[in-house]
Amino acid sequence: MSSWAARMHRRAATFGNVVTSCGHPSGPYPRRLDKVKFGVPLDEVCKNDIPGPLLVLILKLNKEAPYRKDVFRAPGNQGAMKKLTHFLQTGRLINMDNFSVYTIASVLKKFLRKIPGGVFGKDIENRFFEIITMTDIQQQRDEIHRIIASLPDYTQKLLVLLFGTFRVISANSERAGTGMTSEALGVSVAPSFFHTCVSDGKNAKMEDVMRFKVATRVMKHLIEEFATSDLFGRENYEFYARVTGRVLRVQGEWICSFQYPPAPASEGGKAQVFGNQFGPLDQYLLGFSMEVEKTWLQCECDRWRSKYSLEAMSQVDECQSTPALAESGLTNQAVSSNSLGMIAEHTLLESCTRLSISLEQNGFFQGNNTSRSSSSSRSSKTSHNHSAGKRMTLDELRDVNRYAESTRSLSYLPLVHERQTERMRTRSQWFLAPSVECSSCGGSLDIPLDETDVSVLTNALLRRSSSGTIVGGMGLSMSAESVQKRPSIHRSNSRDKRSYLSRSTSRRGKVNGSRSNSFKGRGERKSSTSKQGSFKLKKNMSSRSCSFKKKTELCSCPPIEAADNCASNVIASTSSGCKPKTDTAKKTETIHVTLTYKPRI
Amino acid sequence: MDGIIRITVVGDGNTGKTCMLYAYKDKKYNDHHSSTVFDSYSMSIEIDGKPRRMILTDTAGQEEYDRIRILAYKECDVFVLCYSVDCRISFLNVRNKWARELMKIKPNCRIILAATKSDLRKIYNGCVSTSEGLRLKKEIRANDFVECSSKLLLNVDIVFQKAVIAAIHPHFVKKTKPKKEECAIL
Numbered sequence: 001m002s003s004w005a006a007r008m009h010r011r012a013a014t015f016g017n018v019v020t021s022c023g024h025p026s027g028p029y030p031r032r033l034d035k036v037k038f039g040v041p042l043d044e045v046c047k048n049d050i051p052g053p054l055l056v057l058i059l060k061l062n063k064e065a066p067y068r069k070d071v072f073r074a075p076g077n078q079g080a081m082k083k084l085t086h087f088l089q090t091g092r093l094i095n096m097d098n099f100s101v102y103t104i105a106s107v108l109k110k111f112l113r114k115i116p117g118g119v120f121g122k123d124i125e126n127r128f129f130e131i132i133t134m135t136d137i138q139q140q141r142d143e144i145h146r147i148i149a150s151l152p153d154y155t156q157k158l159l160v161l162l163f164g165t166f167r168v169i170s171a172n173s174e175r176a177g178t179g180m181t182s183e184a185l186g187v188s189v190a191p192s193f194f195h196t197c198v199s200d201g202k203n204a205k206m207e208d209v210m211r212f213k214v215a216t217r218v219m220k221h222l223i224e225e226f227a228t229s230d231l232f233g234r235e236n237y238e239f240y241a242r243v244t245g246r247v248l249r250v251q252g253e254w255i256c257s258f259q260y261p262p263a264p265a266s267e268g269g270k271a272q273v274f275g276n277q278f279g280p281l282d283q284y285l286l287g288f289s290m291e292v293e294k295t296w297l298q299c300e301c302d303r304w305r306s307k308y309s310l311e312a313m314s315q316v317d318e319c320q321s322t323p324a325l326a327e328s329g330l331t332n333q334a335v336s337s338n339s340l341g342m343i344a345e346h347t348l349l350e351s352c353t354r355l356s357i358s359l360e361q362n363g364f365f366q367g368n369n370t371s372r373s374s375s376s377s378r379s380s381k382t383s384h385n386h387s388a389g390k391r392m393t394l395d396e397l398r399d400v401n402r403y404a405e406s407t408r409s410l411s412y413l414p415l416v417h418e419r420q421t422e423r424m425r426t427r428s429q430w431f432l433a434p435s436v437e438c439s440s441c442g443g444s445l446d447i448p449l450d451e452t453d454v455s456v457l458t459n460a461l462l463r464r465s466s467s468g469t470i471v472g473g474m475g476l477s478m479s480a481e482s483v484q485k486r487p488s489i490h491r492s493n494s495r496d497k498r499s500y501l502s503r504s505t506s507r508r509g510k511v512n513g514s515r516s517n518s519f520k521g522r523g524e525r526k527s528s529t530s531k532q533g534s535f536k537l538k539k540n541m542s543s544r545s546c547s548f549k550k551k552t553e554l555c556s557c558p559p560i561e562a563a564d565n566c567a568s569n570v571i572a573s574t575s576s577g578c579k580p581k582t583d584t585a586k587k588t589e590t591i592h593v594t595l596t597y598k599p600r601i
Numbered sequence: 602m603d604g605i606i607r608i609t610v611v612g613d614g615n616t617g618k619t620c621m622l623y624a625y626k627d628k629k630y631n632d633h634h635s636s637t638v639f640d641s642y643s644m645s646i647e648i649d650g651k652p653r654r655m656i657l658t659d660t661a662g663q664e665e666y667d668r669i670r671i672l673a674y675k676e677c678d679v680f681v682l683c684y685s686v687d688c689r690i691s692f693l694n695v696r697n698k699w700a701r702e703l704m705k706i707k708p709n710c711r712i713i714l715a716a717t718k719s720d721l722r723k724i725y726n727g728c729v730s731t732s733e734g735l736r737l738k739k740e741i742r743a744n745d746f747v748e749c750s751s752k753l754l755l756n757v758d759i760v761f762q763k764a765v766i767a768a769i770h771p772h773f774v775k776k777t778k779p780k781k782e783e784c785a786i787l
Binding site: 073074102109113181187189191192205206216 | 697
């Protein structure tokens with residue numbers, strides 16, 4: 001490996017580029033994450049969005065807590081809690097595997113407890129206390145919905161994640177024998193949410209005990225009503241389904257991942273009927289799933305396939321080899337459910353896929369798609385590939401990036417390291433292969449390989465690659481650019497191709513590079529599933545990227561060569577030549593393929 | 602002393618405090634599973650032929666409730682500090698958290714250390730052993746140590762008997778005080 005690195009550096013030097021990984025501050029792994037500060041107002045913690053580590057905490061609970069006894073009730077290890085809190089506050093990387101679910105639950109409660117004024121705030125807490133005494137159920141629901149809708153965006157998202165998790169835990173309490181019913185959960189978490197329970201000062205009184213009991217009732221009510229009525233609003237449910245990868249049913253309808261059910265003709269009335277009818281059933285959905293729902297689901301499957309060209313299967317295969325899935329024989333379950341192509345709410349196997357996907361750092365979209373694509377996408381996935389990239393909206397893109405950022409810490413898995421060594425071996429083999437300089441692209445290198453060879457290689461390698469370890473390509477190009485405004489030249493490796501979906505150009509300069517790399521681009525995923533599709537996509541995307549390069553007066557490759565994995569390096573430059581784009585400009589969804597290669601030591 | 606003996610049961614969440622109280626006052630095992638916020642029971646017992654009232658206070662183990670728990674600390678005579686045999690974390694928290702909390706709010710309080718769920722020893726490996734419990738008892742200067750099982754109604758009575766004895770015998774207080782002073786001088 002060292003000889004390979006040395007060779008790499010030598011070559012890089014001949015091109016007059018500073019292509020060293022040591023010059024890149026963040027290295028292969030990002031060393032800093034978003035900080036999750038304790039004891040500061042929520043809007044400071046969630047400046048843009050829920051911070052990644054916090055999201056990972058919740059996701060881990062969402063995945064594992066339903067199987068474990070007394071999560072949220074049983075205490076966490078005090079020492080481990082301190083450690084985890086410290087890590088969160090300083091933004092250090094965390095290996096979640098080292099912390100038990102109990103510790104994480106305790107830390108999460110601590111985080112909520114430390115928020116000044118509480119998640120809700122004093123006024124809203126009091127309103128909740130009033131609402132809980134209401135007798136008219138529908139009015140009560142409306143009122144709760146109004147309250148939640150009045151909260152800031154990040155609070156809503158945080159709440160929907162938390163309550164969704166509570167809901168999963170309570171829905172499975174009986175089956176998994178965890179004992180965490182909604183009541184037990186309510187008692188355990190209520191004081192973390194309701195800070196006004198103890199009246200001013202430290203001297204608690206007997207009335208406060210009563211307030212605590214009311215708060216418990218509020219929590220219990222919210223947990224039970226999470227999916228039976230529209231408490232959190234459509235957007236939030238979609239967000240929840242998207243992030244956790246769970247299939248969720250609200251008001252007796254389906255939400256397939258991030259799909260809200262088609263609005264029924266008479267929404268209000270029907271929702272009520274459904275709410276009453278299915279409320280108690282919804283934990284055992286798969287068993288009770290009716291024919292109608294199934295067909296509706298299949299329709300949705302088709303629709304979504306055409307929309308997003310579900311390509312998750314190969315990734316799912318990969319995921320099943322991850323340690324996260326290996327546990328408790330879930331693999332079989334997952335396989336069997338594949339045939340159905342849908343997964344009942346809270347059956348939990350879906351969430352496993354979810355987290356392991358996040359382990360793979362593939363971003364949102366596979367995760368979203370797995371639930372539906374399981375059965376259907378395998379057969380017909382080539383047709384829509386090339387068009388799919390365009391359909392991502394900017395918001396989704398942002399979500400992808402944020403999500404990817406949030407899951408980086410999970411890349412510290414032994415398995416990843418195993419794969420990394422394997423990859424390094426392949427990489428060095430590739431470098432030994434003859435390479436030809438591409439005159440037209442200003443020194444970039446091109447591999448003289450047949451299309452078929454490349455595709456075989458690409459597919460073989462992509463299957464194996466877990467993106468966590470190839471972080472850094474963009475960061476490199478950024479740094480190269482900042483050092484000298486010359487066309488930067490990178491060797492490209494057929495498998496280090498990462499389609500970089502250009503987003504917010506207003507991001508902070510340095511961070512930009514290190515942050516944007518932690519997810520697999522769509523193009524890459526596409527190519528891993530179907531050869532034909534992958535080539536179409538590549539051509540498509542790289543030609544687009546080339547046009548962009550011309551705009552920015554950077555070195556450009558001929559489109560056709562670029563299609564064949566030549567080193568086309570796109571710098572999403574904001575400083576050189578190209579003015580920072582506005583949001584509207586970004587909506588044109590320029591997608592850049594960075595075929596960069598970054599040597600790592 | 603007004604003749605009322607106040608006993609407060611504390612310990613981590615899910616250690617079986619409520620179950621133990623139920624087992625003591627109803628003489629049967631109650632398998633219902635829910636967290637306690639704050640509860641108190643009153644019962645009368647006979648000590649030396651005289652009836653005395655006893656107030657048992659049940660608290661929440663979750664640390665969120667620490668402000669409410671203080672309510673039960675004020676007029677308490679004896680604490681029954683529980684840890685669960687099958688949960689090592691709860692055992693460690695006795696030392697790290699509970700003993701400190703009790704000492705801080707009520708120095709020189711009388712503590713009965715109770716190891717609950719002792720029936721689970723047969724089922725799980727790696728349970729907290731009796732000798733570890735005894736060592737912990739010395740470390741936190743508890744007055745007594747009992748292992749009990751609410752499920753089998755084993756030793757539950759002894760826990761509360763010892764608590765009552767600790768409450769009405771000033772003898773225990775005297776015994777611990779000089780020891781502390783010696784330590785301070787040394």
